[in-house]
Amino acid sequence: xxxxxxxxxxxxxxxxxxxxxxxxxxxxxxxxxxxxxxxxxxxxxxxxxxxxxxxxxxxxxxxxxxxxxxxxxxxxxxx
Amino acid sequence: xxxxxxxxxxxxxxxxxxxxxxxxxxxxxxxxxxxxxxxxxxxxxxxxxxxxxxxxxxxxxxxxxxxxxxxxxxxxxxx
Numbered sequence: 112x113x114x115x116x117x118x119x120x121x122x123x124x125x126x127x128x129x130x131x132x133x134x135x136x137x138x139x140x141x142x143x144x145x146x147x148x149x150x151x152x153x154x155x156x157x158x159x160x161x162x163x164x165x166x167x168x169x170x171x172x173x174x175x176x177x178x179x180x181x182x183x184x185x186x187x188x189x190x
Numbered sequence: 191x192x193x194x195x196x197x198x199x200x201x202x203x204x205x206x207x208x209x210x211x212x213x214x215x216x217x218x219x220x221x222x223x224x225x226x227x228x229x230x231x232x233x234x235x236x237x238x239x240x241x242x243x244x245x246x247x248x249x250x251x252x253x254x255x256x257x258x259x260x261x262x263x264x265x266x267x268x269x
Contacts (some may be wrong), residue, residue, distance in 0.1 A: 145235040152231035
């Protein structure tokens with residue numbers, strides 16, 4: 112079963128990497144760019160047939176390793 | 191207009207960061223994980239009302255700065 116996990120900074124948390132990217136885009140002439148937020152995107156293959164169990168395992172993986180839940184939030188999509 | 195850009199390594203390109211993540215998940219007990227691929231996820235706010243033009247600008251930004259088109263591929267979603 113394939114899973115897609117998006118990990119992004121929680122709203123309100125400063126994103127210096129996003130700001131640097133925005134500044135770089137501005138200096139390249141893309142001045143219509145207003146805000147940039149960077150996140151991680153993880154594609155996982157997991158040996159599991161039950162979508163609910165796969166979702167629970169993905170949640171555990173995010174909480175334990177993949178995301179820093181203090182400043183990041185995540186969403187899990189099963190395909 | 192909001193854009194979501196996914197940047198991932200092209201198929202066939204080695205992903206050492208993904209392999210390290212997979213190994214770390216295995217050592218935490220998530221042994222059903224078979225493959226992990228890491229990518230970037232960018233949320234952009236852009237001052238542009240025409241979706242087609244927004245898409246073209248996003249493509250230019252990816253080609254010039256956001257993605258390394260030699261080893262990475264990208265997809266653009268407009269919301």
